[in-house]
Amino acid sequence: MATIGTPVRRREDYRFLTGGGTYTDDINRPGQLYAYILRSPHAHAQIAGINTSAAQRAPGVVEVYTGKDMAADSVGGLPCGWQVHSKDGTPMAEPPHPVLAVDRVRYVGDPVAVVIADTLGQARDAAELVSVDYAEEPAAIDPVAALQPGAPQVNAEAPGNLCYDWQLGDLAAVEATFAKATRIVKLDLTNNRLVPNAMEPRAAIGEFNRATGEYTLYTTSQNPHVIRLLMGAFVLHIPESRLRVIAPDVGGGFGSKIYHYAEEAITTWAAGKVHRPVKWTAERSESFMSDAHGRDHVTHVELALDGQAKLLALKVSTIANMGAYLSTFAPCIPTYLYGTLLAGTYTTPAIYCETKAVFTHTVPVDAYRGAGRPEATFLLERIVDLAADEIGMDPAELRRRNFIPKDAYPYQTPVALQYDSGDYGATLELALKAADYQGFEARRRDAMARGKLRGIGIATYIEACGIAPSAVVGSLGARAGLFESAEVRVHPTGSVSILTGSHSHGQGHETTFSQLVADTLGIPLDSIEIVHGDTAKIPYGMGTYGSRSLAVGGSAIVKAMDKVVAKGRKIAAHLLEAAEADVEFKDGKFTVAGTDRSKTLGEVALTAYVPHNFPHEELEPGLDETAFYDPKNFTFPSGAHIAEVEIDLETGQVAVVNFTASDDFGRIINPLIVAGQVHGGLAQGIGQALLEGCVYDKASGQLLTGSYMDYAMPRADDLPAFALSTNTTLCTHNPLGVKGCGEAGAIGAPAAITNALVDALKPLGVRHLDMPATPEKLWRIIQQHRAPLAAE
Amino acid sequence: MQKTVSLTVNGKPVSATVEGRTLLVQLLREQLGLTGTHVGCDTSQCGACVVHVDGEAVKACTLLAVQADGHSVLTIEGVATGDTLHPMQEAFRNNHALQCGFCTPGMVMSALDLVKNNPNPTEREIREYLEGNLCRCTGYHNIVLAIAEGAAVMRGEAPPNVHGAAAE
Numbered sequence A: 001m002a003t004i005g006t007p008v009r010r011r012e013d014y015r016f017l018t019g020g021g022t023y024t025d026d027i028n029r030p031g032q033l034y035a036y037i038l039r040s041p042h043a044h045a046q047i048a049g050i051n052t053s054a055a056q057r058a059p060g061v062v063e064v065y066t067g068k069d070m071a072a073d074s075v076g077g078l079p080c081g082w083q084v085h086s087k088d089g090t091p092m093a094e095p096p097h098p099v100l101a102v103d104r105v106r107y108v109g110d111p112v113a114v115v116i117a118d119t120l121g122q123a124r125d126a127a128e129l130v131s132v133d134y135a136e137e138p139a140a141i142d143p144v145a146a147l148q149p150g151a152p153q154v155n156a157e158a159p160g161n162l163c164y165d166w167q168l169g170d171l172a173a174v175e176a177t178f179a180k181a182t183r184i185v186k187l188d189l190t191n192n193r194l195v196p197n198a199m200e201p202r203a204a205i206g207e208f209n210r211a212t213g214e215y216t217l218y219t220t221s222q223n224p225h226v227i228r229l230l231m232g233a234f235v236l237h238i239p240e241s242r243l244r245v246i247a248p249d250v251g252g253g254f255g256s257k258i259y260h261y262a263e264e265a266i267t268t269w270a271a272g273k274v275h276r277p278v279k280w281t282a283e284r285s286e287s288f289m290s291d292a293h294g295r296d297h298v299t300h301v302e303l304a305l306d307g308q309a310k311l312l313a314l315k316v317s318t319i320a321n322m323g324a325y326l327s328t329f330a331p332c333i334p335t336y337l338y339g340t341l342l343a344g345t346y347t348t349p350a351i352y353c354e355t356k357a358v359f360t361h362t363v364p365v366d367a368y369r370g371a372g373r374p375e376a377t378f379l380l381e382r383i384v385d386l387a388a389d390e391i392g393m394d395p396a397e398l399r400r401r402n403f404i405p406k407d408a409y410p411y412q413t414p415v416a417l418q419y420d421s422g423d424y425g426a427t428l429e430l431a432l433k434a435a436d437y438q439g440f441e442a443r444r445r446d447a448m449a450r451g452k453l454r455g456i457g458i459a460t461y462i463e464a465c466g467i468a469p470s471a472v473v474g475s476l477g478a479r480a481g482l483f484e485s486a487e488v489r490v491h492p493t494g495s496v497s498i499l500t501g502s503h504s505h506g507q508g509h510e511t512t513f514s515q516l517v518a519d520t521l522g523i524p525l526d527s528i529e530i531v532h533g534d535t536a537k538i539p540y541g542m543g544t545y546g547s548r549s550l551a552v553g554g555s556a557i558v559k560a561m562d563k564v565v566a567k568g569r570k571i572a573a574h575l576l577e578a579a580e581a582d583v584e585f586k587d588g589k590f591t592v593a594g595t596d597r598s599k600t601l602g603e604v605a606l607t608a609y610v611p612h613n614f615p616h617e618e619l620e621p622g623l624d625e626t627a628f629y630d631p632k633n634f635t636f637p638s639g640a641h642i643a644e645v646e647i648d649l650e651t652g653q654v655a656v657v658n659f660t661a662s663d664d665f666g667r668i669i670n671p672l673i674v675a676g677q678v679h680g681g682l683a684q685g686i687g688q689a690l691l692e693g694c695v696y697d698k699a700s701g702q703l704l705t706g707s708y709m710d711y712a713m714p715r716a717d718d719l720p721a722f723a724l725s726t727n728t729t730l731c732t733h734n735p736l737g738v739k740g741c742g743e744a745g746a747i748g749a750p751a752a753i754t755n756a757l758v759d760a761l762k763p764l765g766v767r768h769l770d771m772p773a774t775p776e777k778l779w780r781i782i783q784q785h786r787a788p789l790a791a792e
Numbered sequence B: 001m002q003k004t005v006s007l008t009v010n011g012k013p014v015s016a017t018v019e020g021r022t023l024l025v026q027l028l029r030e031q032l033g034l035t036g037t038h039v040g041c042d043t044s045q046c047g048a049c050v051v052h053v054d055g056e057a058v059k060a061c062t063l064l065a066v067q068a069d070g071h072s073v074l075t076i077e078g079v080a081t082g083d084t085l086h087p088m089q090e091a092f093r094n095n096h097a098l099q100c101g102f103c104t105p106g107m108v109m110s111a112l113d114l115v116k117n118n119p120n121p122t123e124r125e126i127r128e129y130l131e132g133n134l135c136r137c138t139g140y141h142n143i144v145l146a147i148a149e150g151a152a153v154m155r156g157e158a159p160p161n162v163h164g165a166a167a168e
Helices: A013-017 A067-072 A120-127 A171-179 A224-235 A262-274 A284-290 A373-391 A395-402 A424-434 A440-449 A470-475 A509-521 A549-576 A601-609 A671-690 A744-764 A775-785 A787-791 B024-031 B087-094 B104-117 B123-132 B141-154
Strands: A033-039 A045-051 A061-066 A111-117 A131-136 A162-169 A183-191 A203-209 A214-219 A243-246 A278-281 A297-305 A311-323 A350-359 A452-462 A484-490 A496-500 A528-531 A583-586 A589-592 A598-600 A624-629 A638-648 A654-664 A722-726 B002-009 B012-019 B050-053 B056-059 B072-074
Touching (some): A045 A111, A061 A067, A203 A262, A224 A243, A297 A373, A373 A395, A395 A452, A424 A722, A440 A638, A509 A528, A549 A583, A549 A589, A549 A598, A589 A601, A654 A744, A671 A722, A671 B141, B012 B024, B024 B050
Parallel strands (some): A496 A528
Antiparallel strands (some): A033 A111, A045 A131, A183 A297, A484 A624, A583 A589, B002 B012, B050 B056, B050 B072
C-alpha cells in the first residue's frame, strides 16, 4: 500500500507522549560531575584578574577553570565556517573567539570560568565565590552607531567594527535604471532581533575513557558530525577516531543548535582533565544570553517602477549585526542567504545589494528559522505593498503584473540563483480565494463599527532551500561541503535500518523517511528503523537546517536504495536463473517479467547473508549500501500568505483574525507533518511581527529581554487557527521532486502581518511599521493620528 | 539541610532524601529517574514541567520537594494504562500535536487538568487555558484540535479524525 502522500501518524510520538524521550539532560553517566559556567555581567570589560581560590575550596568542588587554563592547554578558538569577501576583495575580519574569555569580555553572558562539582547546587554556590576583577569599558550595542567613528571597539582585528562590506549585483545597471524610472519608492526599515528559544535548553555531557583515550560528547545539536569536525579539528585537537558525538532526542532547534558552542568544548575538555563525565545544562536565562540570536538588520531599500507598475530595479543597503564574535555560519546569512533572494517571485531585471556586517557587544547572531530569507522577503514585500499604495493599485494586482511567468523556468535571476520551477500566480489566486480577498471591504466596515481597525496583507515569497550544491557554496566561501549521506542496511530477515546524516529535532524523519523506504522497497513501516544523531553509527552527515532533510537527506536515501535494488536484482536473477535485465522489482518482490516466478526482498537478503547459492564470482555477500548525495541546485519553495488583523482602537491590541497560507513545497510525503511545519513557522513569523523583540540597553549593553517574563513568546491565545493549502510544482533536479517546508511560515508571515497592520492603519496616514507591532506601539500611533478618524 | 520525604508517585509510594532547596521537578527527574517531566525555563512560564499533585495541575519547578511530602503526584509516565495510551495522548498522536516532544508532557498534563474542570471546552477556552504552556514547534493549531478531540473521547464521543490520519 502506498504511504507517500498520506497522513501517516508519527512513529516517534509514542515515546514522547509517554515520557520516554531521551533528551541530553535526561542522560546521566556514571560518576558524572556538573559544570556551572560563570558569565560576564558586563557588555565590555577588561579582565584584570580572576581569583578562583575560594571557589576551589568550596564543598564538592573538583576543579575551577578559566580561559588561561584552556589557553595553556593549547585549546583553540571557536571556528567560523564561512568566509565572506568585501567589495574590494579582502576577506572578512575574523577575530579569535576564545572558548572562555581570557583578557576581555565582549557581551553580557560571555563565558569567563567554569566550576565543576559533585552536584549542580555545589557548582552554582561555588561560582559565587569566583572573584573576577573587571575594568568596565564603554560598549557598542547599536549596530548603526557601532560603525560611526569613535565607537567603542569590539575586536582589535576589525577596525571600526566592520566585519565585511559585501555586495551583489550590477550597481551601474541599477543606477541607470533608476535614472529613467517613472516612480521611485523608498523605505527605511529594521528587521528585529530575535531569540530562537527552542523549548529544550541547550545541554552537553563530555566524557573521557582513560582506557581507550576516547572522548564522547552528548549534545543538543542539529548536526553531530559538524560538531565533531569543528571541535575535534579546530578546538580540542582530537582525531575523529577518538571523538564520538551523540545528538539524541533534541527538543527543537530552529537553527540555534547548528553551531559549535563553547559549552560543548568546555565539558569535553574538562572531562579529559578530571577523568569523569561533566554535564552542563543551560538555564533559560542562560539560553537568552548564550544561544545565537537571529535577524537584526537595519536596511534602506529603493524600488524603481515604470508607468505600467512593472518593477524595474531594486537597490538595498543593509547593516547586519554579527554580535561580538562570528558564530559558525553567521557571515553567510545576511549575504548569500539574503541578497540572492531579492528577486523574490518577480521579474525585476536589475538588483543590487550591499551589506555591512558589524561587530557589537552583544550575543553572536546567526541563522534562525528562515535565516536571511525572512529578512529579504520582509523588505521586498513591504516595498512592493508601499509601491502599490503610492500608485493606488491593488497590491494583489501589482504582484500579478510582476510574477515570473510559469513557463519561464528555468529562470535566471539577476542575483545569482536559477529557479527550477514554480507557479506563483496560481498560488496567489488560491490564497486570495481561500481568504475571500474580494469580500474584505465589507469585513473592514463591520470591524470599524465595532471599534476595530481591520486590515488585510499579502506576502509572496521564494526561498532557497535544500542547502546546497557543495561546489557552489564552496565558491561563495563555505568551508564545508553540504551533501548528505545515507546507508541502507537490509538485514538477513528483510528488516531495514536507514542510517541518515540528517537529524530530526521535531521534523518527524522517523516517519517521513520510513514512508519513503516502505513505498520504495515494498516493506511495512514497522520493519524499518531510522537511525540518526550518532557519529559512531551513521556515515558522515551534514545534519538538518535550511529545510534540507528530505531534499538532500531523502535523496541520499533514494540513491542508496537504488543501489540496494540493483544488487538485489542481480542476486534474484541468480536465484531465479533468469537474465538480470528480465528481473523487475515491484512491491517488495523481484519478478521475472511476464512470469509468476519471484523472490521477495527478504529472500534475497537472506541469500545475501547466507550465500550458499550465490554469484560469488560477480558479487560480494551482504545487502548494505551507502550513498552520498550532493544537490545540483537549491530547491525553491514558494508561496502566498494572507493575514487579516484587527486592531483595537482603545488598547492597540492586535487580533490575527484569519491567516491563509498557500505554499508550493514540491511533492509532499506526509501532509500531516508538512502542515505541522507550516503551523510552527507561521507562529514564529507572527511572533516576530507582533510580539518578539530582543532588546539591549543601548548604553550598558544589558540584555533587557532575558526571560519569558520580558521576551514575549507566542502563546496559544495570540494565534488563530491557520488555513493551509498547497499548489504543487515539482522540483526538477532531485529524485523526489521535493522542495522543503520547514521555514516557509517564518518567511511569509512577518510581511503578511505587517502589510495587514499598515493596511488597517492606512486611514491614520501610517506608511510603515517596524516589528514587533506591540499594543503599546500601536496605541501610541493611534493616539498621535486619531484626528483623521474623528473627522470622518 | 537534608530531609526525607515520602510521597506517592504514579500510584507507588516512594521516599527520598532531599535538600531544602530541591525542587519537585529535580526530585522526579534526578532522584526518581522520571525524566518525562521537563524543565524549559526558570520563571514558571513554559509549563514543560506540569504534573498533577493531588489531582491539581502544578508546575513542578515551582514546588519544593518537601512541599510534596505526603502528597500524591501524577507524571506523564503514569498517564497511559500499560501500553495503551490515554485518550488525550492518543488525540495528540492523531492530530500531530507534537513535534520535538519537549513541551508535550506538560501539554498533556495541562490538557487533562482543563478537561477535568471543563469537559467540553471551546476553541477559545482551550487557547486561553494554555497560557501557561509554551510550544515553539506546532503553532498550537494541532494541540488545540487534539485537546478538543481528547475531551470528546473522554466524554464518550467518537474522535472526529479531522486530518484523516492513518495508523502507521
